[in-house]
Amino acid sequence: MTIGRLSSAANVKVTTIRYYESIGLMGIPERSASGQRLYGSVDVERLSFVRHARELGFSMEAIKDLIGLQTEPDQDCLAVDTIAQKQLLEVQKRLAQLEALERELKRMIENCQGGKVGGCQVMAAINDHSECEADRHERLKSL
Numbered sequence: 001m002t003i004g005r006l007s008s009a010a011n012v013k014v015t016t017i018r019y020y021e022s023i024g025l026m027g028i029p030e031r032s033a034s035g036q037r038l039y040g041s042v043d044v045e046r047l048s049f050v051r052h053a054r055e056l057g058f059s060m061e062a063i064k065d066l067i068g069l070q071t072e073p074d075q076d077c078l079a080v081d082t083i084a085q086k087q088l089l090e091v092q093k094r095l096a097q098l099e100a101l102e103r104e105l106k107r108m109i110e111n112c113q114g115g116k117v118g119g120c121q122v123m124a125a126i127n128d129h130s131e132c133e134a135d136r137h138e139r140l141k142s143l
Contacts, residue, residue: 065079108121
């Protein structure tokens, strides 16, 4: 199948497929006589695997490792479990950060008495970090 059909089959944009190829997540496709990329069902499976792993928040490096582990199906899955455990810890860290941000935003909103923007407690807290209850906020990575 062509890259367009692969894109439709796996619900992934063509540019994403090309990117995944460039970083080694996808194999090098065969080419037709005219130079067009050609893909098969194995490519649909690989692309679906990568897409789902990304949806679960795995890093590209972790996905590369998981793909590498797929090539040795008889080995113990301890390495897979280790990668999944690391991802779980990252998710738990992000959840804790989000909960802290939720508490801070609720506190800021509750402290706002209305009135003019110049006296707004929400704006004061955004302008001056010392107005925040938390000592520091960590910037969240994209989810």
